Amino acid sequence: MSLADKHVAILAEDHYQELELHYPRLRMLEAGMRVSVVGAGKPEYASAKGYTVKADVSAVGVDANDLDALIIPGGMAPDKMRRHRAMVDLVCAVHQRGGLVAWICHGGWMAVSANILAGRRVTSFHSIRDDMVNAGADWFDEEVVQDGNLISSRTPDDLPAFCRALLEKLG
Template sequence: MSIKDKHVAILAEDDYQELELHYPRLRLMEAGARVSVLGAGKDAYHSKKGYTAECDADAADVDPADLDAVVIPGGMAPDKMRGHESMVRLVRTLAEANKPVAWICHAGWMAVSADIIRGRKVTSVSSIRDDMVNAGGDWVDETVVVDGNLISSRVPGDLPEFCKALIKALEA
């Protein structure tokens, strides 16, 4: 099955992890999805190393019903993202609609803030394990974890398996 008719949002904020934003964006585009980078008020965001991610729209201006999935990259960006209610609401709304919500590394913070992991099997970078557990998640140290519509991974080295799981979820 193709994902060419699917529309996927990738959230952006300053200090995002380069590979965790651009690798899924490119893989999804290669697989045929339409990918939109969503921010919270700026035209572009910069990674810790200075790479730019141009925004296609503001998360507050996007109707979650028009999206098929959301990807949340890590780095320190998720700590800033969760300060934007529009981003948190978008993640929560997609999760409640049973659409894929995928995060990697520190992006588990957004899943915590959206209150979507209670009773669910998840993973993240080990340094936020306690946050995930305290939010009710069943945290495991695995490359990629798929629990229903939630897809999570730990670190940039997990990106190949993370993207395979995301594309498979979009094909369903």
């Protein structure tokens, strides 16, 4: 299967971190993949700085079997995302079927809420380290941590390595 046959979803909610949503979105599009922005039900979401992104579909309308990867950007959006059962269930379903689940920064909160971290190696923004560890993860302060179908990074500075890891895994 070529990259052009891959379908990647990126979760969106209000207060997302701009670079952490748009940088991977553009890199995956550039690689020829189909990319869908998945929201909680609104037509668009505003970043922490007021930039908007349009949702292509609501989480309730997404079948995890149609996705090769799911990307969770950070900012404070993941705290809002995890209040939507359909978004948490989507993360869980993609993970359970062996699809790639990737997050950066506070995106790890969604992995905590989806209960997919027990015994796994991960990273995140340092302020949610305790949440990750309390969910059973082994946390590392590294720009990218890969463990099977999980890829995680810490901050926008890690985005080049994060996207390289995504493209390598999907390729």
